[in-house]
Amino acid sequence: MIDGVQTKTLRVIPDERGRLMEILRCDDQIFKKFGQVYMTTNYPGVVKAWHYHKIQTDNVCCLSGMIKVALYDAREHSPTHGETNEFFIGEHNPMLVTIPPGVYHGWKCISEKESIVVSVPTEAYNYERPDEYRLPPDTPEIPYDWVLRQGLRHG
Known part of the structure; x- marks a missing residue:
């Protein structure tokens, strides 16, 4: 695993009223600091990549649909x-992925429905000087192909 990247398996607690899932707590080992919480969506097949931060750590969780991070x-x-x-x-x-500064990241919606992603970065977005550095999804600088590969066959 990339140095500084952490994951937290999330537990869904269902009952007769619905479901509850804690995503990030201030007493989690993975928690550093609170900046803001925002939600973003992806339509099926859409890639949102690449970017990194020099200061902030991102905490990313997909609530609906599926994404490949x-x-x-x-x-x-x-x-x-x-x-x-x-x-x-x-x-x-259900998983929380913590991404440290300097690590390029992005995701692709791999479900047949729109994905809903919640992000809890350690810093609030600075509109005058964004801590965001971008490359296109198909950049030759990153050895990664966003094409969805066929999985293993079972049986």
């Missing part, structure tokens, strides 16, 4: 420099 460690002095990670998260695999 891809990470690339571009930090020159990192022990995992050049590594990629991939996580499939959403309603069939």
